[in-house]
Amino acid sequence: MKILSKEQIYEGDKLTAQRQNISSTELMERAGTQIFNWMHMRMQGAQVPIHVFCGIGNNGGDGLVLARHLVNHGYNVHTYVVNYSDKRSKDFLVNYDRIKQVTKEWPTLMACEEDFPTITPEAIIVDAVFGIGLNRPIADWVKKLFQHFRASKAFTLAIDIPSGLQTDSVPESENDVVWAGYTLSFQSPKLIFFLPETSKYSVQWEVLDIGIDLEYIYKLNTEAELIGKQEVLPIYKPRKRFSHKGSFGHALIVGGSYGKIGSVTLSSKAALVSGVGLVSAYVPKCGYVPLQVALPEAMVITDENEKFISNISFDITPSAIGVGIGIGTQDETLLAFENFLKENKAPLVVDADALNLLSKKTELLALLPKGTVLTPHPKELERLIGEWKDDFDKLNKTKAFSKKHEVIVVVKGANTITVFQDKYYVNTTGNPGLATAGTGDVLMGIIAGLITQGYEPLSASVFGVYLHGKAADIILEDFGYQSMIASYVIDAVAEAYIDLFKQPEQPQVSEAEQEES
Numbered sequence: 001m002k003i004l005s006k007e008q009i010y011e012g013d014k015l016t017a018q019r020q021n022i023s024s025t026e027l028m029e030r031a032g033t034q035i036f037n038w039m040h041m042r043m044q045g046a047q048v049p050i051h052v053f054c055g056i057g058n059n060g061g062d063g064l065v066l067a068r069h070l071v072n073h074g075y076n077v078h079t080y081v082v083n084y085s086d087k088r089s090k091d092f093l094v095n096y097d098r099i100k101q102v103t104k105e106w107p108t109l110m111a112c113e114e115d116f117p118t119i120t121p122e123a124i125i126v127d128a129v130f131g132i133g134l135n136r137p138i139a140d141w142v143k144k145l146f147q148h149f150r151a152s153k154a155f156t157l158a159i160d161i162p163s164g165l166q167t168d169s170v171p172e173s174e175n176d177v178v179w180a181g182y183t184l185s186f187q188s189p190k191l192i193f194f195l196p197e198t199s200k201y202s203v204q205w206e207v208l209d210i211g212i213d214l215e216y217i218y219k220l221n222t223e224a225e226l227i228g229k230q231e232v233l234p235i236y237k238p239r240k241r242f243s244h245k246g247s248f249g250h251a252l253i254v255g256g257s258y259g260k261i262g263s264v265t266l267s268s269k270a271a272l273v274s275g276v277g278l279v280s281a282y283v284p285k286c287g288y289v290p291l292q293v294a295l296p297e298a299m300v301i302t303d304e305n306e307k308f309i310s311n312i313s314f315d316i317t318p319s320a321i322g323v324g325i326g327i328g329t330q331d332e333t334l335l336a337f338e339n340f341l342k343e344n345k346a347p348l349v350v351d352a353d354a355l356n357l358l359s360k361k362t363e364l365l366a367l368l369p370k371g372t373v374l375t376p377h378p379k380e381l382e383r384l385i386g387e388w389k390d391d392f393d394k395l396n397k398t399k400a401f402s403k404k405h406e407v408i409v410v411v412k413g414a415n416t417i418t419v420f421q422d423k424y425y426v427n428t429t430g431n432p433g434l435a436t437a438g439t440g441d442v443l444m445g446i447i448a449g450l451i452t453q454g455y456e457p458l459s460a461s462v463f464g465v466y467l468h469g470k471a472a473d474i475i476l477e478d479f480g481y482q483s484m485i486a487s488y489v490i491d492a493v494a495e496a497y498i499d500l501f502k503q504p505e506q507p508q509v510s511e512a513e514q515e516e517s
């Protein structure tokens, strides 16, 4: 699903009105009605107090449409105009008149703290104060209103975006923003739902389709894209009936040091379950026996050194190489890595300590083949690109880094974002069960395994991150967040593949209902 920028959303609204020959007021009616339908389906007329807080722009207009439908359906609704400016939008005004026609209880005008209503914890707050139009600092009393919402502990439903947030920046203070339990966003999710610093303001989110022109969306090139099953399915490569293990390449996993051979075992096994034909592991001598015992399917090549890698030399021709897990950062290994990069022609995935070696000696970045995949966790990323001011600064710096070095950067975290040139691919699978030792090694093995099978490095990264997270989601029921370990994630990759082709369950229909229809 595409994540539209603010400008693209405005453009889509405008074009839709033109192409569908409707007014902006009608589009607002659609938006507000969608919100109403969403609430009505869940509330079924329940008489919980609903406080709808409307700003004076189009977000406020959406709130007024919603409030009117709630009144018409007999809900216990109180409507407020948060009157932070006199410049009311045209469609706000139309809907301000319309709501006055359906109720004697006209919206309450608010202009200072004394006007704040009491909100009980069991009430519902609808936040329609600011939408994507927020473009300057908010008045202090309006910030206090947001704090009043939060202090009430009432469930807060934000329309389009929690008020106080902008689509492309991190707020200065968490007191300046509405903390929504749920956000109903129009047509496109917002990037801020997925970033570590801003995702807390919308615990859950959903996109409502307000019928924005499909051709416009289809042709649009967006900076960010949300990756779910629909996006990865076209990437998947089916297997041919007469394929053989030679068809699926030979992966080489280079890593390990004394006490850290397990990382190579995890990566090599993950490459195998991703579907490669052959896997070899390159480890220091001390890794030979443990690897052969733990993973009989893998072949093992050993370094001349007992405890760490000192010279990466082998006489196989791997289709792709994953390097870096557990190798440490001592000088001999750095030299071995440098010499390896000078000779290497195979596509690469660089993880863990190999990333730290790149940060230690940045000239090595020039030796990476084009399209190399780097898979840093936040600390490793910081060593590569330097400190960042906030999440947007981090993404911009990563983008610049990706362009400069022509590499793909997989920024790992709760919503892993794959960055390549000008584009962000935001993953939707995965859960905090993955916050455990070795899951990164598994991810590296999967991505290296997919490249080995002939996937383009970018597709392999996006698809690999999806499969890895999906595997974790599948086993969540069995192990929960606490007891999930990296090996179980490997075991569940099979189900993540199978899940790609599962149809969503259809609602059960009784025989009588079938006959009726």
Ligand SMILES: NC(=O)C1=CN([C@@H]2O[C@H](COP(=O)(O)OP(=O)(O)OC[C@H]3O[C@@H](n4cnc5c(N)ncnc54)[C@H](O)[C@@H]3O)[C@@H](O)[C@H]2O)[C@@H](O)CC1
Binding pocket: 013, 024, 025, 027, 028, 031, 032, 055, 056, 057, 058, 059, 060, 062, 084, 085, 089, 091, 129, 130, 131, 132, 133, 134, 135, 136, 137, 138, 139, 159, 160, 161, 186, 210
């Ligand atoms: N075509 C339409 O009418 C549609 C509009 N939509 C809604 O429209 C919203 C955007 O509406 P607007 O562009 O009117 O903007 P907002 O409703 O987000 O902002 C309200 C107004 O306040 C002004 N403003 C911004 N920051 C301020 C501040 N700190 N202090 C005081 N005033 C400030 C803005 O200039 C804007 O005019 C979307 O988020 C969405 O909810 C949806 O209904 C979809 C269709």
Ligand SMILES: Nc1ncnc2c1ncn2[C@@H]1O[C@H](COP(=O)(O)OP(=O)(O)O)[C@@H](O)[C@H]1O
Binding pocket: 352, 376, 377, 412, 413, 414, 415, 416, 429, 430, 431, 432, 433, 434, 435, 436, 437, 438, 439, 440, 441, 442, 443
């Ligand atoms: N809270 C979380 N939600 C979803 N995924 C997570 C979360 N925490 C970590 N992960 C994922 O787990 C993996 C951890 O990788 P990494 O930190 O390199 O671990 P290790 O070095 O132990 O293998 C990454 O793929 C990351 O995206």
Ligand SMILES: [K+]
Binding pocket: 059, 127, 128, 129, 130, 131, 158, 159, 160, 161, 162, 163
């Ligand atoms: K809002």
